[in-house]
Amino acid sequence: MGYFAAINQPIKTMKKILMFALVASVALFTACKDDEETFNAPSVATPDPSSAEFNAEVELTFNYTTDAGYKSASVSATNGTATIKTGGTVGSASGTVVVTFVAGDQAGAGSVELSITDNADQTSKATAVISVLEEQIIFNVDGNITANTTWETGKVYVLKSRISVVSGVTLTIEPGVVVKGEAGTGANATALIIARGAQIKAEGTAEKPIIFTSIADEIMPGQVASPNLDPTLNGLWGGLLVLGNAPISASAASVQIEGIPPSDQNGLYGGSDANDNSGVIKFISIRHGGANIGEGNEINGLTLGGVGAGTIIENVEIVSNQDDGIEWFGGTVNVKNAVIWNTGDDAVDTDQSWGGTLDNFIVINPGDECFELDGPEGAMAAKHTIKNGTVYAMDADGLVDNDANSYVDMMNVYFRDLKTGQDFDQLPVDYACTFSSLEATIPDGAAVADFFKDGSEAFVTAVAAGASTVGADLSKFEGWSWAHVSGSLK
Numbered sequence: 001m002g003y004f005a006a007i008n009q010p011i012k013t014m015k016k017i018l019m020f021a022l023v024a025s026v027a028l029f030t031a032c033k034d035d036e037e038t039f040n041a042p043s044v045a046t047p048d049p050s051s052a053e054f055n056a057e058v059e060l061t062f063n064y065t066t067d068a069g070y071k072s073a074s075v076s077a078t079n080g081t082a083t084i085k086t087g088g089t090v091g092s093a094s095g096t097v098v099v100t101f102v103a104g105d106q107a108g109a110g111s112v113e114l115s116i117t118d119n120a121d122q123t124s125k126a127t128a129v130i131s132v133l134e135e136q137i138i139f140n141v142d143g144n145i146t147a148n149t150t151w152e153t154g155k156v157y158v159l160k161s162r163i164s165v166v167s168g169v170t171l172t173i174e175p176g177v178v179v180k181g182e183a184g185t186g187a188n189a190t191a192l193i194i195a196r197g198a199q200i201k202a203e204g205t206a207e208k209p210i211i212f213t214s215i216a217d218e219i220m221p222g223q224v225a226s227p228n229l230d231p232t233l234n235g236l237w238g239g240l241l242v243l244g245n246a247p248i249s250a251s252a253a254s255v256q257i258e259g260i261p262p263s264d265q266n267g268l269y270g271g272s273d274a275n276d277n278s279g280v281i282k283f284i285s286i287r288h289g290g291a292n293i294g295e296g297n298e299i300n301g302l303t304l305g306g307v308g309a310g311t312i313i314e315n316v317e318i319v320s321n322q323d324d325g326i327e328w329f330g331g332t333v334n335v336k337n338a339v340i341w342n343t344g345d346d347a348v349d350t351d352q353s354w355g356g357t358l359d360n361f362i363v364i365n366p367g368d369e370c371f372e373l374d375g376p377e378g379a380m381a382a383k384h385t386i387k388n389g390t391v392y393a394m395d396a397d398g399l400v401d402n403d404a405n406s407y408v409d410m411m412n413v414y415f416r417d418l419k420t421g422q423d424f425d426q427l428p429v430d431y432a433c434t435f436s437s438l439e440a441t442i443p444d445g446a447a448v449a450d451f452f453k454d455g456s457e458a459f460v461t462a463v464a465a466g467a468s469t470v471g472a473d474l475s476k477f478e479g480w481s482w483a484h485v486s487g488s489l490k
Contacts, residue, residue: 039067039068039118039120039122040066040067041066041118041122041123041124042064042065042066042068042070042116042117042118042122042123042124043064043065043066043124044062044063044064044114044116044124044125044126045062045063045064045126046062046126046127046128047060047061047062047128049128049129049130049131050128050129050130050131051130051131051132051133052080052101052103052110052130052131052132052133053103053132053133053134053135053136054103054104054105054107054132054133054134054135055102055103055104055105055135056102056103056135057100057101057102057103058100058101058103058130059085059098059099059100059101060098060099060100060101060112060128060130061096061097061098061099062096062097062098062099062114062116062126062128063094063095063096064088064094064095064096064097064116065093065094066092066093066094066116066118067093067118068118068119068120068122069090069091069092069093069118069119070088070089070090070091070092070093070095070116070118070119071090071117071118071119071121072087072116072117073087073088073097073114073115073116073117074114074115075099075112075113075114075115076112076113077101077110077111077112077113078109078110078111079103079104079106079108079109079110079111079130079132080101080102080103080104080110080112080130080132081101081102081104082099082100082101082102082112083099083100084097084098084099084100085098085099085100086098088116091119097114097116099112099114099128101128101130103130103132104132106132107132107133107134108131108132109129109130109131109132110129110130110131110132111127111128111129111130112127112128112130113125113126113127113128114126114127114128136155137154137155137156137220137221138155138156138157138158139151139155139156139157139158140157140158140160141157141158141159141160141163142160142161143161143163144163144164144165144166144266145163145164145165145166145169145171146166146169147169148169148170148171148172149165149169149170149171149172150171150172150173150174151171151172151173151174151177151179152174152177153174153175153176153177153208153221154176154177154221154222155177155178155221156177156178156179156180156220156221157177157178157179157180158179158180158181158182158215159179159180159181159182159190159191159192159237160182160190161182161184161188161190162189162190162191162193162238162260162264163190163191163192163193164193164194164195164198164264164266165192165193165194165195165198165199165200166195166197166198166266167195167196167197167198168197168198169198169199170198170199170200170201170279171194171198171199171200171201171202172201172202173200173201173202173203173204173210174203175203175204175205175207175208175209175210175283176204176208176209176210176221176222177204177210177211177221178210178211178213178219178220178221179192179210179211179212179213180212180213180214180215180217180237181212181213181214181215181236181237181238181289181291182215182237183214183215183216183236183237183291184237184238184291185291185292185293186292186293187261187293189237189238189259189291189292189293189299190237190238190291191237191238191239191240191241191259191260191291191299192212192238192239192240192241193241193243193260193264193266193267194240194241194242194243194278194279195243195266195267195268196243196244196245196254196268196269196271196306197245198278199277199278199279200242200278200279200280200281201279201280202279202280202281202282202284203280203281203282203283204282204283204284204315204480205282205283205480206283206315206478206479206480207479207480208221208222208283209224209283209284209285209315209317209480209481210283210284210285211224211284211285211287212239212240212284212285212286212287212289213226213229213237213285213286213287213288214229214233214236214237214287214288214289215236215237216228216229216236216288217229217236217287217288224285224479224480224481224482224485225482225485225486226287226482229287229288231287231319231320231341231342231482231483231486231488232320232342233288233320234288234289234290234320234321234322234342234343234344235288235289235290235291235292235298235322235344236288236289236291237288237289237291238259238289238290238291238293238299239259239286239289239290239291239299239300239301239302239303239321240284240286240289240301240302240303241257241259241260241267241299241300241302241303241305242278242279242281242302242303242304242305242307242311243257243266243267243268243269243278243303243305243306243307244269244271244273244276244278244305244306244307244308244311244331244333245269245270245271245272245273245276245306245308246270246271246273246274246275246276246306246307246308246309246330246331246332246333247270247271247272247274247306247330247331247332247353247355247380247382248269248270248305248306248329248330248331248352248353248378248380249330249352249353249376249377249378249379249380249381249382250270250329250330250352250377250378251377251378252270252378253270253271253272254268254269254270254271254306255268255269255270256268256269257269257303257305257329258297258303258329259293259297259298259299259300259303259323260293261293269305269306269307269329269330270305270306270329270330271306273308274308274309274332274355275308275309275310275332276306276307276308276309276310276311277308277310277311278307278308278310278311278333279311279312280311280312280313281311281312281313281314281316282312282313282314282315283314283315283480284315284316284317285316285317285318285319285480285481285482286301286302286316286317286318286319286321287318287319287320287321287482288319288320288321289301289321289322290321290322290323290343290344291322292322298322298323298344298345299323300321300323300324300325300326300327300349301318301319301321301323301324301325301326301340301343302316302318302325302326302327303327303329304326304327304328304329304331304333304335304354305329305330305331306329306330306331307328307331307332307333308331308332308333309332309333309334309356311333313333313334313335313336314335314336314337315336315337315338315476315477315480316335316337316338316339317338317339317340317341317477317480317481317482317483318338318339318340318341318343319341319342319482319483320341320342320343320344321343321344321345322343322344322345323343323344323345324343324345324346324347324348324349324372325340325341325343325346325347325348325349325363325366326338326340326347326348326349327346327349327350327351328349328350328351328352328354328356328384329351329352329354330351330352330353330354330355330380330382331354331355331356332354332355332356332382333356334356334357334358334359335356335357335358335359335361336358336359336360337359337360337361337476337477338358338360338361338362339361339362339364339477339481339483339484339489340361340362340363340364340366341362341364341365341482341483341488342364342365342366343366343367344367344368345366345367345368345369346366346368346369346370346371346372346401347363347364347366347369347370347371347396348361348363348370348371348372348373348386349369349371349372349374350371350372350373350374350384350408351374351377352374352376352377352378353375353376353377353378353380353381353382353383353384353407354382354384355382355383355384356384356385357384357385357386357387358384358385358386358387358389359385359387359388360388360389360472360473360476361386361388361389361390361472362389362390362391362392362472362474362477362483362489363389363390363391363392363393364392364394364483364488365392365393365394365395365396366396367395367396367397368396368397368398369396369397369398369399369400369401370391370393370396370398370399370400370415371386371399371400371401371410372401373386373400373401373402373403373406373408374403374406375403375404375405375406375407375428375430375431376405376407381407381431382407383407383408383409383431383433384407384408384409385408385409385410385411386408386409386410386411386413387409387410387411387412387413388411388412388413388470388471388472388473389412389413389414389471389472390413390414390416390468390471390472390474391413391414391415391416392416392417392490393415393416393417393418393419393422394417394419395419396419396422397421397422398422398423398425399415399418399422399423399424399451399452400423400424400425400456401425402424402425402426402427402428403428404426404428404429404430405428405430405431406428406431406433407428407430407431407433408428408433409433409434409435410433410434410435410436410438411434411435411436411437411438412436412437412438412470412471413437413438413439413470413471414438414439414440414441414463414468414470414471414472415438415439415440415441415451416440416441416465416468417441418440418441418442418443418446418451419443420443420446420450422451423450423451423452423453424451424452424453424454424456424460425453425454426453426454427454427455427456435456435459436459437459437461437470438452438459438460438461438470439460439461439462439463439468439469439470439471440452440460440461440462440463441462441463441464441465441468442462448460448462474489477489
């Protein structure tokens with residue numbers, strides 16, 4: 001072997017080694033590449049179709065599996081917006097991605113497309129379909145309320161029959177709700193009853209009063225005056241009845257409320273708890289009620305039967321009820337800031353020894369008496385107080401109708417718009433009652449004693465129109481009451 005031959009031999013060997021290494025590297029690279037391509041693309045399951053009202057939020061859950069492991073996700077939407085609330089776990093072979101979708105304000109189909117990328121940078125997509133619906137505003141109520149329930153701001157609830165909130169249950173009515181009663185008489189008269197042991201929490205505001213009215217009323221949330229009904233129409237539905245466990249003076253410790261058939265045990269009221277709590281009522285207007293359920297038996301605008309002092313009732317309006325405006329049957333509840341306008345019968349009616357106070361009130365144009373103040377019907381006798389009121393007598397038959405056993409104190413009340421034939425008819429004699437600081441604007445040519453009889457003229461002062469020093473604080477009714485909005489409060 002020559003010199004050059006000896007040198008070439010190692011070179012040839014080295015070339016073979018390099019060539020072998022190159023082939024092995026290519027083979028290894030190809031094998032790795034083949035291994036990468038064996039990962040399946042991610043799989044994303046499409047959620048079932050769902051729906052959402054305008055601007056409402058709904059959550060969608062997407063399930064995924066991925067051989068190469070979860071890396072990331074992205075989302076897009078139509079007819080709404082979507083965001084990832086909960087992403088998958090990085091590197092996981094399976095899991096869920098939760099997406100929050102907020103519907104737009106166009107009725108029709110919406111969609112949410114979710115893209116999932118794995119660690120091999122492979123991406124798969126799934127599209128969920130959402131039906132975007134107009135917001136439901138009107139809800140029918142066709143059965144007794146047997147579980148705690150909330151009626152929501154901006155909605156209308158239609159009473160399809162006589163509805164009771166049963167004992168142990170609370171009905172919450174948010175500000176601005178409109179409650180409408182279907183037409184009906186007799187056993188089919190619609191009404192809302194808060195039974196003994198139940199509670200109502202109807203807390204409207206001056207900006208958003210709660211309105212109870214007839215189905216014939218086209219009023220909607222946000223309105224105060226009816227757009228189509230006159231404030232003299234009555235008897236179109238029933239009314240609101242609140243019943244409690246406070247003492248009453250009747251033939252028994254508990255009796256059935258007038259206006260509700262005896263077969264309905266939710267109509268029982270009366271008991272022994274003077275501080276019984278039936279809830280809270282604030283800034284409500286009750287209109288066009290008083291449906292007749294039998295001969296001479298109508299439902300009052302607001303009936304308070306055995307309602308206890310633990311109940312709060314403030315800022316209440318009764319408009320055009322066929323029977324009385326507010327009637328108390330015993331109980332101890334106080335009522336503050338009430339306006340009673342255009343009732344077919346009495347504006348204020350007290351029975352069975354109600355033992356509370358009516359403070360700051362307005363009576364406008366009742367059909368019968370401005371006040372019918374009856375005495376006890378049983379052994380129990382409690383006194384009630386009526387103070388700080390303004391009475392627009394107008395077409396009323398009478399001013400104050402007392403019984404011999406009426407048990408009441410009345411003070412700081414102003415009577416105006418009187419007509420011949422109206423009177424304060426007698427003074428109670430069975431119990432010590434106080435009537436004081438009453439004022440009246442007497443028609444020209446008449447005297448105080450022409451209207452305030454049986455000695456009642458002694459505590460009445462005649463004043464010129466606009467010169468009264470007692471009466472209601474009218475500012476408490478501004479804005480939220482139909483009586484104020486209509487200009488009927490002078």
